[in-house]
Amino acid sequence: MSDIVYSIENLEQIYGSRTVLRVPSLQIAQGEVLALVGPSGAGKSTLLRLLALLETPTRGQVTLHLDGRAVTSATATIEDRRQIAMVFQRPVLLSRSVRANVAYGLRLRGKRNQHDRVEAALERVALTHIADTHPRTLSGGEMQRVAVARSLILEPRVLLLDEPTANLDPYNVGLIESLVREQNQQFGATSVLVTHNVFQARRLASRVALILDGDIIEIAPTETFFNAPRDPRTAAFVSGEFVY
Amino acid sequence: MALRSLQVTITALGICIVIGIPAGAALALIRFPGKRLLTALIYTGMGFPPVVIGLMVYLLLSRSGPLGSLGWLFTLRAMILAQIILATPLIVGITMSSVLGVDPGLQPQLRALGATRWQIVRALLLEARFGIIVGVVAGFGSVISEVGAVMLVGGNIEGRTRVMTTAIVLETRQGSFDFALALGIILLALSFITNLTMVLGQGKLSSS
Ligand SMILES: Nc1ncnc2c1ncn2[C@@H]1O[C@H](COP(=O)(O)OP(=O)(O)OP(=O)(O)O)[C@@H](O)[C@H]1O
Ligand SMILES: [Mg+2]
Numbered sequence: 001m002s003d004i005v006y007s008i009e010n011l012e013q014i015y016g017s018r019t020v021l022r023v024p025s026l027q028i029a030q031g032e033v034l035a036l037v038g039p040s041g042a043g044k045s046t047l048l049r050l051l052a053l054l055e056t057p058t059r060g061q062v063t064l065h066l067d068g069r070a071v072t073s074a075t076a077t078i079e080d081r082r083q084i085a086m087v088f089q090r091p092v093l094l095s096r097s098v099r100a101n102v103a104y105g106l107r108l109r110g111k112r113n114q115h116d117r118v119e120a121a122l123e124r125v126a127l128t129h130i131a132d133t134h135p136r137t138l139s140g141g142e143m144q145r146v147a148v149a150r151s152l153i154l155e156p157r158v159l160l161l162d163e164p165t166a167n168l169d170p171y172n173v174g175l176i177e178s179l180v181r182e183q184n185q186q187f188g189a190t191s192v193l194v195t196h197n198v199f200q201a202r203r204l205a206s207r208v209a210l211i212l213d214g215d216i217i218e219i220a221p222t223e224t225f226f227n228a229p230r231d232p233r234t235a236a237f238v239s240g241e242f243v244y
Numbered sequence: 245m246a247l248r249s250l251q252v253t254i255t256a257l258g259i260c261i262v263i264g265i266p267a268g269a270a271l272a273l274i275r276f277p278g279k280r281l282l283t284a285l286i287y288t289g290m291g292f293p294p295v296v297i298g299l300m301v302y303l304l305l306s307r308s309g310p311l312g313s314l315g316w317l318f319t320l321r322a323m324i325l326a327q328i329i330l331a332t333p334l335i336v337g338i339t340m341s342s343v344l345g346v347d348p349g350l351q352p353q354l355r356a357l358g359a360t361r362w363q364i365v366r367a368l369l370l371e372a373r374f375g376i377i378v379g380v381v382a383g384f385g386s387v388i389s390e391v392g393a394v395m396l397v398g399g400n401i402e403g404r405t406r407v408m409t410t411a412i413v414l415e416t417r418q419g420s421f422d423f424a425l426a427l428g429i430i431l432l433a434l435s436f437i438t439n440l441t442m443v444l445g446q447g448k449l450s451s452s
Pocket of ligand 2: 045162
């Protein structure tokens with residue numbers, strides 16, 4: 001395997017008195033697309049927030065490796081954080097035009113006159129026709145596409161996506177998937193993708209992890225995960241008959 | 245006199261805004277011990293009887309009071325001070341609740357887009373802008389319409405500390421109802437024009 005982007009050790013995330021995530025050890029390689037699957041409440045979004053360095057783990061370490069430096073949520077500078085972009089499960093947009101929302105991350109970085117980049121990003125998620133609209137009136141799927149566009153425009157080294165296609169029709173699912181793939185293949189971005197759609201995991205991911213009740217039950221290359229899973233629960237999950 | 249009214253109002257309101265909006269934002273966004281107590285005090289301040297504030301400022305500035313050496317009593321400064329004490333809690337309280345009213349899910353998402361702490365504060369204030377404008381309008385209303393406190397600490401001295409509201413009181417007492425009414429209409433017009441300006445500004449903000 002090539003360079004490591006993330007390493008997790010002895011991670012435990014506890015909310016109140018409940019341990020919602022336990023990851024004894026996990027490495028994520030540069031350039032891979034890792035899909036996280038599992039039932040609702042399993043801890044997928046929690047893992048994503050930890051990878052985004054937005055939360056500090058209760059126990060253990062989540063380390064991001066950038067150009068040979070090891071960075072954690074405690075030590076990450078703003079420049080380090082800006083290598084990561086995350087699309088949240090329930091996107092919240094700013095009450096400005098769609099275009100301004102897409103341009104927001106660039107403006108934060110002091111890049112103001114990037115008109116072409118913004119228009120291109122809008123075009124890529126097929127939102128040009130509503131670029132001047134206020135987000136208040138957007139449909140769920142449109143909001144999700146704005147959220148994807150405002151992250152992708154930043155060309156992050158790490159792209160974290162929390163069910164980015166949950167509200168979308170097949171055409172737009174295909175659109176988003178090709179954007180993630182493009183980001184991965186052209187810029188070598190590492191992606192971690194949460195999805196409830198096992199077919200999507202199969203289409204996009206190089207590795208898939210099944211999370212059940214806070215534990216990673218199985219993590220394997222996509223081929224193996226779907227065709228020769230070690231754990232019977234993975235086999236059950238993949239075939240759609242699921243045991244909780 | 246109308247000019248003096250505006251001068252006092254604008255100076256007081258300006259200082260209220262400079263203190264009130266950052267304080268309101270801080271109260272909404274920062275956790276610190278004693279926050280609930282402070283919040284309760286501010287809510288109290290939002291509905292405090294102006295004349296009591298006038299009395300307190302009077303005692304503070306009177307010759308034997310702790311700030312008596314400033315010599316501010318019966319000057320415009322005393323009036324401005326009373327107005328600030330009167331209107332700042334309004335702006336703080338309304339700013340705080342407007343910022344708290346912004347979707348709590350927004351903050352981590354801005355952070356994930358690479359916003360610094362200050363960039364987040366800025367964005368949240370912009371999100372809360374309509375509420376904050378309401379706070380400023382309320383502050384303006386309470387400042388420009390104030391009589392009791394201003395009369396007490398300013399003394400309603402002709403040519404120096406007499407403003408529209410105190411003049412109206414005086415003229416009414418002296419039976420010059422026409423003059424009092426005319427002053428009232430001018431005051432209303434001033435208030436309307438200022439508010440209209442703010443509403444137009446708000447429209448501009450929302451389309452940006
Ligand atoms: N900030 C928090 N405080 C307390 N509990 C939390 C918090 N965040 C998540 N949880 C709990 O942790 C568990 C895992 O949540 P998480 O959002 O990671 O699940 P998920 O796998 O993403 O589920 P879904 O597929 O429904 O989005 C849930 O039971 C949730 O209630
Ligand atoms: Mg989730």
